[in-house]
Amino acid sequence: MRHLARVHPSTEQRRSNREELTRFCTHCAELFGAPTAPADKPLRGRVCGNCGLGVILTCSSATLTAPRAAFLVVTADLRVSASSRAAEDVLAIPDGSYGRPLLSLLTSPAGIGELARAVIRAANGTLAPSTIPVLVASKDLEARIGGCGNPPAALLVLEPVAS
Amino acid sequence: MSGIRTNAAAELLGVSPNTLRSWERRFGYPEPRRTAGGHRQYELGELEALRRALLETHNISSAIQVARQRGEGLGSSSRLVEAFDRFDEGLADRLMEESLALRSIERSVEELLLPALEIAESREGREAEYELACRWATGWLHAARRVCPAASRPDGVLLFDSSPGLTLEGLQVQALELGLRRAGFRVLLLSVGLAQERMTRAMRALDPTALVLCGTGATLDVVGRLVYSVRQLGSSAPLFEYRGAMPVSGSHNIPSLGGTPSEAVRNLKAMVDGSAFGRIAAVASRAGSRP
Numbered sequence: 167m168r169h170l171a172r173v174h175p176s177t178e179q180r181r182s183n184r185e186e187l188t189r190f191c192t193h194c195a196e197l198f199g200a201p202t203a204p205a206d207k208p209l210r211g212r213v214c215g216n217c218g219l220g221v222i223l224t225c226s227s228a229t230l231t232a233p234r235a236a237f238l239v240v241t242a243d244l245r246v247s248a249s250s251r252a253a254e255d256v257l258a259i260p261d262g263s264y265g266r267p268l269l270s271l272l273t274s275p276a277g278i279g280e281l282a283r284a285v286i287r288a289a290n291g292t293l294a295p296s297t298i299p300v301l302v303a304s305k306d307l308e309a310r311i312g313g314c315g316n317p318p319a320a321l322l323v324l325e326p327v328a329s
Numbered sequence: 330m331s332g333i334r335t336n337a338a339a340e341l342l343g344v345s346p347n348t349l350r351s352w353e354r355r356f357g358y359p360e361p362r363r364t365a366g367g368h369r370q371y372e373l374g375e376l377e378a379l380r381r382a383l384l385e386t387h388n389i390s391s392a393i394q395v396a397r398q399r400g401e402g403l404g405s406s407s408r409l410v411e412a413f414d415r416f417d418e419g420l421a422d423r424l425m426e427e428s429l430a431l432r433s434i435e436r437s438v439e440e441l442l443l444p445a446l447e448i449a450e451s452r453e454g455r456e457a458e459y460e461l462a463c464r465w466a467t468g469w470l471h472a473a474r475r476v477c478p479a480a481s482r483p484d485g486v487l488l489f490d491s492s493p494g495l496t497l498e499g500l501q502v503q504a505l506e507l508g509l510r511r512a513g514f515r516v517l518l519l520s521v522g523l524a525q526e527r528m529t530r531a532m533r534a535l536d537p538t539a540l541v542l543c544g545t546g547a548t549l550d551v552v553g554r555l556v557y558s559v560r561q562l563g564s565s566a567p568l569f570e571y572r573g574a575m576p577v578s579g580s581h582n583i584p585s586l587g588g589t590p591s592e593a594v595r596n597l598k599a600m601v602d603g604s605a606f607g608r609i610a611a612v613a614s615r616a617g618s619r620p
């Protein structure tokens with residue numbers, strides 16, 4: 167199992183992580199490739215130069231496979247700490263309404279216990295994603311849930327149910 | 330306090346001047362004063378608050394909200410940075426003493442000393458000021474450590490440090506050591522790269538209840554060798570990491586004690602004192618046996 171202990175890997179790990187990790191903007195959801203910033207300059211490139219409204223986090227590229235996805239960033243206490251522009255459209259939540267409980271926005275036919283477990287596992291550092299069905303505004307979707315950071319959180323990528 | 334011009338402010342936050350101006354239009358923060366010539370001048374305190382908040386949050390509007398809420402409280406670390414900029418260790422000492430009149434050593438370290446060092450570290454072209462800040466902070470933490478009361482707990486904590494000398498990262502480890510001592514733990518701080526035969530007497534003397542990896546300089550190989558050595562010496566103490574000390578790659582399940590000295594001390598106390606310790610220790614022990 168892979169964990170996101172810190173998002174700026176040391177030089178030795180950088181090459182092997184290049185294929186596996188990707189940086190993304192929490193607002194416009196652009197992808198920026200694998201982390202390259204040195205660990206001693208954490209603020210370099212922290213803010214998205216594309217939109218200026220999101221911060222750059224890192225996740226497994228298996229969780230976030232394409233740019234401009236609809237996703238939520240959720241902390242281990244199950245509160246939404248960021249949402250991509252596309253997710254704001256899907257969920258009809260305005261920018262700035264952060265801190266609201268995840269379960270006030272979506273539920274899961276698999277049970278909210280299952281959903282909460284997947285989110286907490288990811289928020290505690292498990293990078294590899296798991297997929298769970300979710301119900302969002304009466305729409306059946308799938309959430310791919312993997313760890314991201316820093317600070318550590320779960321990334322819930324909302325997608326149509328795979329047929 | 331003199332204001333900071335737009336380009337320097339943007340540099341401090343790692344953004345473009347345009348982004349900084351767009352935040353002012355959209356959020357009204359950071360809010361610069363205007364000079365007689367119409368140039369923007371930002372307050373170091375606001376920039377510092379925002380800089381820290383950007384690292385702690387997941388989007389800009391939350392960061393700005395957090396920075397605003399902190400407001401005045403952060404002014405004092407700006408003053409400490411000004412003391413570094415003047416190479417005035419006496420002033421730095423006085424600011425810490427002022428802080429200690431109002432709050433605990435732990436809070437003074439976490440709300441004043443370490444944030445000031447974060448700012449000092451982040452600035453290009455201010456390496457001399459940063460070095461002075463690190464040397465002064467090392468001295469201050471050592472002095473505080475010397476007046477710690479004797480250990481009041483039977484539990485020993487062995488810290489393995491992989492941080493480079495004279496850096497903010499190393500000072501975060503020293504701050505943890507201070508916090509643990511003040512919480513009554515017996516503490517020993519050793520280099521992560523120490524060979525097994527050099528560790529034997531230290532392990533025997535401390536008989537640690539917990540082992541903590543600190544600093545971000547260790548590779549998985551080094552961590553693996555360390556855990557192997559510790560287990561060879563017969564210790565089954567659980568292994569934790571502090572401030573993301575585990576390298577990101579590879580298979581591990583080492584629990585984190587958190588990102589600040591007080592959080593790590595709180596977690597360690599709760600684990601040692603409470604029932605959670607057995608469960609977490611078991612997880613850590615299993616992780617330690619397969620580095």
Ligand SMILES: [Zn+2]
Pocket residue numbers: 191192193194195196214215216217218219220
């Ligand atoms: Zn963006």
